[in-house]
């Protein structure tokens with residue numbers, strides 16, 4: 001078992017009080033007893049609805065090496081049969097341990113924020129940098145007040161690179177997180193109307209993302225989307241925060257990391273880019289223009305942290321779209337296959353655009369149709385009806401003429417779509433499911449997308465459950 005932390009460093013890192021004999025160390029850190037691995041330290045974090053202290057026994061059963069619990073909760077926990085470290089506040093202890101992990105690390109650190117594409121970019125960086133060194137990166141979208149310190153505390157001492165996703169719903173959330181991460185490179189993927197309900201306009205969203213510059217290491221670099229409407233504002237804010245090295249990525253001729261040539265195909269893209277004086281030609285294994293944009297930032301960051309660009313570029317060929325973020329399935333129907341594009345992880349106006357472009361670029365066969373299955377985009381506040389209705393612009397006049405809609409907000413789009421688009425609107429995912437399953441025909445390409453809270457992942461599961469997989473898109 002390789003140790004992530006010796007018990008001595010663990011206790012010292014978070015200023016805790018050990019109770020009972022400690023093990024030599026711990027192999028990982030968990031805040032969820034269901035996914036805890038034997039030998040992990042279990043941090044009993046108190047969330048909005050659950051309190052980790054209620055799962056102390058479950059964590060011991062799962063094989064926790066150490067439990068980290070709050071002083072105030074100790075009396076109510078009874079006798080526990082595992083070593084315990086007592087702290088005043090468990091989240092604060094995780095933050096301290098995160099800071100200790102950062103302090104002992106010699107890794108090159110990259111932080112990624114933006115309105116869409118954070119996880120996609122983070123995973124692409126993980127993939128590309130793994131070709132040249134040992135990489136640590138956030139799990140899933142662990143990008144908030146507990147996800148970031150958890151990822152930091154999990155950072156092995158010997159990694160060469162670490163990649164952190166940093167997210168926000170409100171102003172002042174990114175600042176404390178990035179100050180813990182202290183990245184050498186900060187990427188802002190793009191600015192769009194995500195969580196617009198909590199902001200007055202896109203400029204305000206950009207200002208909140210700009211907090212990421214405040215945590216950059218001295219001599220650190222910001223990588224910004226040169227094609228984005230908020231480029232100028234972000235560039236200004238980066239300089240105002242004292243960042244001297246600000247680089248743009250995109251198609252714009254003034255981009256430092258510039259797309260020179262781009263061929264988009266249904267299941268991959270071929271690109272040529274100028275990266276820091278090098279001309280890089282690469283195949284990008286996951287399709288879509290948005291992926292190409294993300295890849296420019298990835299190559300730029302890889303270059304800035306000193307990774308071998310040729311090897312990084314080569315690794316892009318076997319990049320693949322993640323579950324819920326463009327992953328493709330070819331499913332067998334009686335009479336022929338259908339293609340399912342799983343975009344069900346989340347949705348906002350920008351990612352709807354990216355996903356519709358993917359759908360429109362995917363060929364149908366025979367009598368097949370392109371079908372968009374769209375659910376509500378949440379957290380758009382007063383702008384919601386307008387932004388939902390505006391999705392019509394992504395559909396009218398494109399190769400997608402069949403649309404299934406679900407959720408209260410999608411009514412605005414249903415009402416906007418003209419008669420020539422076949423539109424099925426239902427109140428929610430349960431009502432939509434039978435209609436969709438019954439409508440599919442061989443040759444169809446179906447793209448499913450909504451905000452997480454609306455739960456269109458259930459439609460993906462229903463399709464995967466009903467129709468056997470033929471093969472994955474990578475093999476076709």
Ligand SMILES: Nc1ncnc2c1ncn2[C@@H]1O[C@H](COP(=O)(O)OP(=O)(O)OP(=O)(O)O)[C@@H](O)[C@H]1O
Nearest residue numbers: 115116117118119120141290325346350351354355
């Ligand atoms: N650069 C991009 N521009 C626009 N849309 C994008 C971009 N990259 C990815 N997307 C779209 O956004 C969706 C979500 O991507 P991803 O999960 O990477 O975003 P995220 O920023 O991590 O989201 P979250 O805030 O929910 O963690 C993808 O499925 C894709 O449709």
Ligand SMILES: [Mg+2]
Nearest residue numbers: 118119140141
């Ligand atoms: Mg994410």
